[in-house]
Amino acid sequence: MITIRKDTEIKNIRLSLAKPDKTKIANIDEVLNPTVTLNHGSSVHELSFSIPLKATYDGVIKRNHVVDLLKPWYLIKTEFYGLSIWFIITKRTKSFSSEMDTVQVECRSLQHELSRISVLKYEETSKNLQEVVTDCLKNTSWTVGYIDTLFNVKRRQFDVSSTNKLDFLYSICEKFDAVPVFDTVKETVSFYKESDISKYKGLKLNPRQYMISMDDSDDADELVTRLYATGKDGISINSVNPTGQSYIDDFSYFLFPFQRDEQRNVISHSAYMPDELCHAILDYNDLVNSEGNAFNKLLTQKNEVETGLTELNNELYTLDLEVQKLLDRIEVAKKAGDDTSKLKAQLAVKQKAVAKKKNQITTIESTISQISASISKLKEKLSFENNFSENQQKLLSRFISTTEWSNDSIYDENELYDDANEELESRNTPPVNVTLDIVNFFNCISEKHNWDRFSLGDIVRVQQNDLNTDIKAILSAITIDFEQSNISVTITNGKRVQSDFEKIVKTVYRTNKISTELNKRKIEWDKVTENFNIRNDRISVQPAPPTIASDGTAITHKVNDNGSVDITIQWNYVDSDEDKYNIDGFEVYLHGSDDNEEYTFGSVQASENLQNVKYDRRTATFTGLPSNMYYTIGVQAYRRVDADIDINQILLSDIVKSNHPSENPYLPSPSIEVKGSLSGKVNGLYTISTETKPEDPETGTIWINPQNNKQELFNGEEWIVSSAGSADSLNGFTASTTTSPNSIPVRDELGIISGSIDGNAELLGGRPASDYVLAENIPLPPKFAKGVYIGDGTPSKQIPLSFTPDIVKITPISNEDSMLVIESPTGGYAYQCTASGLSLIGGDLSYGALGDKIFLTGSDENFRGNKLNVKYIWEAYQQN
Structure with a gap:
C-alpha cells in the first residue's frame, strides 16, 4: 500500500536506469517534466518524463549519454516521497524542436510485464484465492505476498482462455472482491479486502484546505433502476425475488423526497415523479412485501414435489425394465415348452406395482398442477401490469434504466440476489466522478500531519458548498507533476453524503428480500464433478456413504509460515464390485464459521465450498485457511448417470462428518501462529515479524522481533514498546542458574544464586565507599505504568492503577480523538493546533482527571479519551 509517512524527508524525484534484471546502468540526472500517476486497484501506475538530447559535462555541452542507453523494456527505478517503485519503459519518442531536442519516455509499473505472458487455457472447478493466484504467477518472477485468509475460505470456478496473466490476475480479484497491491521492489502481489484498505482518516478537501479547482460531473447514462441478474450457468433470482421476476427495481433516486402519512396524505413531493405514480410504487412495494413469502413457499413446495416426482419416475423406469425382463423370460419359456405360471404370477405382481406407481405419479402431477396454478395466480396478482394503470406504466417507463449484471462464480440464488442488490445500490445514483487539482502539501512540512491521511485507496471527503458537493469516496488516482506545485486527484466509487433524514425516507422505497433457508442451491453437477467411469452410468443404485474415523484422527492441519493452515481430512471407502460402491468420486464440503457450533450441510449453502476428488483417493486438503475459525467438513460419494436414471444426471450418498x-467443528488453533516474516493483519492490526525494524510502517503497525519476541507499536510518530519479551527472556536476556554471560541470574534448586562481584577492600565494582549510602537514604525510584484499552463510549471511564499518579498521558490510535495530558484531580488538557504551533486546551473534568490509584477519562458527552471502539495507549507516572 502506498502511504507517505509523516517523518518522510521530502526530496525531488530521483530516477535511475536499469536492465530488465534490475542491474543499474546509470542515474538519470537531467529530467524534464517528470510526472507519476498512482492508480488504486486493478490498474498499473504510470511514469512519464523527458530528457534533453544534449547535456553539460564539466562545462562542455555533449550528447546526453543516457539517450543511447534508454531502450524499450529497460527498467526505471523511481524514488520520491520515501517511496520506491520500479517501472518498465513502454514507449520512447524522439522529438525535434527549435527550442530543445528531447527524448520523451512513457513507462508503466513493473507488474505490466505480466501482460506479456499469455494464458491460453485455464479451467478449474474449485479453487481458493491462494491456489488460483499461485497458478497464475507460476513461471514468473512474481510471488504471492499477503492474502487475507478469509479469501481462502471461498472457492470459485474458473474457465479462462485467450488472455494474459495480468488480466487474469485482475479477473481473479473481481471474483473474490479482493484489492491487489503490487510491491515492485520485492515483486510480490498481496490481496486485501477493500474495507481494510479504504478507510476514512478524516481528511477533507475544500477551498479552505488544499483545493485549487474541482470538476464534479453527474452522468445520468450511468444511473440504473432495473437490474437483471444471472449467475453460474444462467441461474436467476426468480426463486428468492418477492416479485418472482429475474430483475430487481429501485426507483429511490427519482422518488426522493416523496413522503406520505398513514392516511396517504402527501407530506413532501418527489422532485421527478407525480404524486400518483409515487403512491402506486409504494403501494406495489407494500403488496410485494406482504405476499412475497407466500410466493417463495409455493416455489419451495413445487421444488420438493418435483423432486418426489423424479424419484417416482426413476422407480417406474426400474419397474418397467423388470416387467420387460419377465415378458422376455415368458417368451423364452413358451418356446422351450416350460411352465410359465410362476413367471406370469410374478408379472402380475410387477404390473400391479407399475399401475400403483403410475397412480402415485398422476397424484403428484396433479399436485404440481395445483401449485403451478397458485403460482400463476400469485404472479398475476404481483404483476406490474395489474398494479399500475396504463398511464402510470407510461410515466414509469421514463424512469426505467435497464442493465444486465452477471457473476459466473455464484451458483446460489440467495447469494446472487444479495450481490445483485448491492450492485444495484451502487448504481442507483449517478456515479461519483470528481477530479481535483490540489496544493502539493507534501512540499509543506507544516502539513505533514495530513500526509498519511492521503494514501492511495483512502476515503477522503470533498466539499464545495457553492456547488452543493459533499462526497466521501475512494482516492483512486493521484497524479504528481514534480515541476508544478499541485497534484491532480481522481475520486471515484463513492456516494454522495446523505443526511439521516434521507436515509430513513429511502428505506420505504424498496422491497424486502425473502428470508428463508428452504431455497436449494442449483449445482451444475456436470461442471463441478468428473465422470471418471462412463461404464457405470446405467447403475441406478444409490452410492453407499463413506466412513470417517471417530477417534479424532480424521482431520489434521499444517501451519503455514503466514499463520494460515492447510486442513486435511481422511476417510474410508469399501473397494468392491457391488453396485453401491461403484462410484465416480467424492464431493468434499467445507464450512467455516466464527461460532463453535455444529453445522448441518445445506442450511446455509452459499457459505459452503466444494472440492471434487477422484474415486481412488481417500483424502482432501483445503489450503490457506484462517487458523482461528471453526470448520465443518463433510464427504459425499457420487456417481454420474444417464438422464433417464436421474434428472440431474447424478446419484449422491449421504454427507458424512466426523x-x-x-x-465437529474443527478448530486448528484459538490464535494465529506466525513463523518467520509476517506482513499482514492480525486481529485488526498490521503485524510485521522481521529481524530488522520496518522502515515504512503505517500507524497501528506492530513489529515483533523474532530474536527476543519484543513487540513495539507504531503510533504514527514513534515506536512504543508494548511487550519486552516472553516468559523465557527479558529484552533478549535469558535466565540462567550459572554464571553465563549476558544472562539474568536466578536461584538454583538449592536456592543459591551463582555470580561474581568485581571489587576489593577499597573499591566495589570500581566505585569508592563514598558512593554507597544506607538503603533508607536512597530515594524511591519514580513509578511508571502503561497499558492499552478500547473505548466504550461512556463518560468518566476509570482506569485502575497500583499507585496514585502525578501525570497521565492518553494517546488515541485514531484521528477521531485528541491526545490528553492529565496532571490534576480537577481536570486535564488536550493538544490543539494553532497558527503558532501546538498548545493545550481544557483544564476541567471533561478532559479527564486523576484520582486515588486511578485516572478518569472525560466526563461529558464528548467522551474524550473513551470514544467508542477507539484504541488508546496510556502512560502513568508518579514522581517520588
Whole structure:
C-alpha cells in the first residue's frame, strides 16, 4: 500500500536506469517534466518524463549519454516521497524542436510485464484465492505476498482462455472482491479486502484546505433502476425475488423526497415523479412485501414435489425394465415348452406395482398442477401490469434504466440476489466522478500531519458548498507533476453524503428480500464433478456413504509460515464390485464459521465450498485457511448417470462428518501462529515479524522481533514498546542458574544464586565507599505504568492503577480523538493546533482527571479519551 509517512524527508524525484534484471546502468540526472500517476486497484501506475538530447559535462555541452542507453523494456527505478517503485519503459519518442531536442519516455509499473505472458487455457472447478493466484504467477518472477485468509475460505470456478496473466490476475480479484497491491521492489502481489484498505482518516478537501479547482460531473447514462441478474450457468433470482421476476427495481433516486402519512396524505413531493405514480410504487412495494413469502413457499413446495416426482419416475423406469425382463423370460419359456405360471404370477405382481406407481405419479402431477396454478395466480396478482394503470406504466417507463449484471462464480440464488442488490445500490445514483487539482502539501512540512491521511485507496471527503458537493469516496488516482506545485486527484466509487433524514425516507422505497433457508442451491453437477467411469452410468443404485474415523484422527492441519493452515481430512471407502460402491468420486464440503457450533450441510449453502476428488483417493486438503475459525467438513460419494436414471444426471450418498467432539467443528488453533516474516493483519492490526525494524510502517503497525519476541507499536510518530519479551527472556536476556554471560541470574534448586562481584577492600565494582549510602537514604525510584484499552463510549471511564499518579498521558490510535495530558484531580488538557504551533486546551473534568490509584477519562458527552471502539495507549507516572 502506498502511504507517505509523516517523518518522510521530502526530496525531488530521483530516477535511475536499469536492465530488465534490475542491474543499474546509470542515474538519470537531467529530467524534464517528470510526472507519476498512482492508480488504486486493478490498474498499473504510470511514469512519464523527458530528457534533453544534449547535456553539460564539466562545462562542455555533449550528447546526453543516457539517450543511447534508454531502450524499450529497460527498467526505471523511481524514488520520491520515501517511496520506491520500479517501472518498465513502454514507449520512447524522439522529438525535434527549435527550442530543445528531447527524448520523451512513457513507462508503466513493473507488474505490466505480466501482460506479456499469455494464458491460453485455464479451467478449474474449485479453487481458493491462494491456489488460483499461485497458478497464475507460476513461471514468473512474481510471488504471492499477503492474502487475507478469509479469501481462502471461498472457492470459485474458473474457465479462462485467450488472455494474459495480468488480466487474469485482475479477473481473479473481481471474483473474490479482493484489492491487489503490487510491491515492485520485492515483486510480490498481496490481496486485501477493500474495507481494510479504504478507510476514512478524516481528511477533507475544500477551498479552505488544499483545493485549487474541482470538476464534479453527474452522468445520468450511468444511473440504473432495473437490474437483471444471472449467475453460474444462467441461474436467476426468480426463486428468492418477492416479485418472482429475474430483475430487481429501485426507483429511490427519482422518488426522493416523496413522503406520505398513514392516511396517504402527501407530506413532501418527489422532485421527478407525480404524486400518483409515487403512491402506486409504494403501494406495489407494500403488496410485494406482504405476499412475497407466500410466493417463495409455493416455489419451495413445487421444488420438493418435483423432486418426489423424479424419484417416482426413476422407480417406474426400474419397474418397467423388470416387467420387460419377465415378458422376455415368458417368451423364452413358451418356446422351450416350460411352465410359465410362476413367471406370469410374478408379472402380475410387477404390473400391479407399475399401475400403483403410475397412480402415485398422476397424484403428484396433479399436485404440481395445483401449485403451478397458485403460482400463476400469485404472479398475476404481483404483476406490474395489474398494479399500475396504463398511464402510470407510461410515466414509469421514463424512469426505467435497464442493465444486465452477471457473476459466473455464484451458483446460489440467495447469494446472487444479495450481490445483485448491492450492485444495484451502487448504481442507483449517478456515479461519483470528481477530479481535483490540489496544493502539493507534501512540499509543506507544516502539513505533514495530513500526509498519511492521503494514501492511495483512502476515503477522503470533498466539499464545495457553492456547488452543493459533499462526497466521501475512494482516492483512486493521484497524479504528481514534480515541476508544478499541485497534484491532480481522481475520486471515484463513492456516494454522495446523505443526511439521516434521507436515509430513513429511502428505506420505504424498496422491497424486502425473502428470508428463508428452504431455497436449494442449483449445482451444475456436470461442471463441478468428473465422470471418471462412463461404464457405470446405467447403475441406478444409490452410492453407499463413506466412513470417517471417530477417534479424532480424521482431520489434521499444517501451519503455514503466514499463520494460515492447510486442513486435511481422511476417510474410508469399501473397494468392491457391488453396485453401491461403484462410484465416480467424492464431493468434499467445507464450512467455516466464527461460532463453535455444529453445522448441518445445506442450511446455509452459499457459505459452503466444494472440492471434487477422484474415486481412488481417500483424502482432501483445503489450503490457506484462517487458523482461528471453526470448520465443518463433510464427504459425499457420487456417481454420474444417464438422464433417464436421474434428472440431474447424478446419484449422491449421504454427507458424512466426523462425530468426534474436537472435529465437529474443527478448530486448528484459538490464535494465529506466525513463523518467520509476517506482513499482514492480525486481529485488526498490521503485524510485521522481521529481524530488522520496518522502515515504512503505517500507524497501528506492530513489529515483533523474532530474536527476543519484543513487540513495539507504531503510533504514527514513534515506536512504543508494548511487550519486552516472553516468559523465557527479558529484552533478549535469558535466565540462567550459572554464571553465563549476558544472562539474568536466578536461584538454583538449592536456592543459591551463582555470580561474581568485581571489587576489593577499597573499591566495589570500581566505585569508592563514598558512593554507597544506607538503603533508607536512597530515594524511591519514580513509578511508571502503561497499558492499552478500547473505548466504550461512556463518560468518566476509570482506569485502575497500583499507585496514585502525578501525570497521565492518553494517546488515541485514531484521528477521531485528541491526545490528553492529565496532571490534576480537577481536570486535564488536550493538544490543539494553532497558527503558532501546538498548545493545550481544557483544564476541567471533561478532559479527564486523576484520582486515588486511578485516572478518569472525560466526563461529558464528548467522551474524550473513551470514544467508542477507539484504541488508546496510556502512560502513568508518579514522581517520588
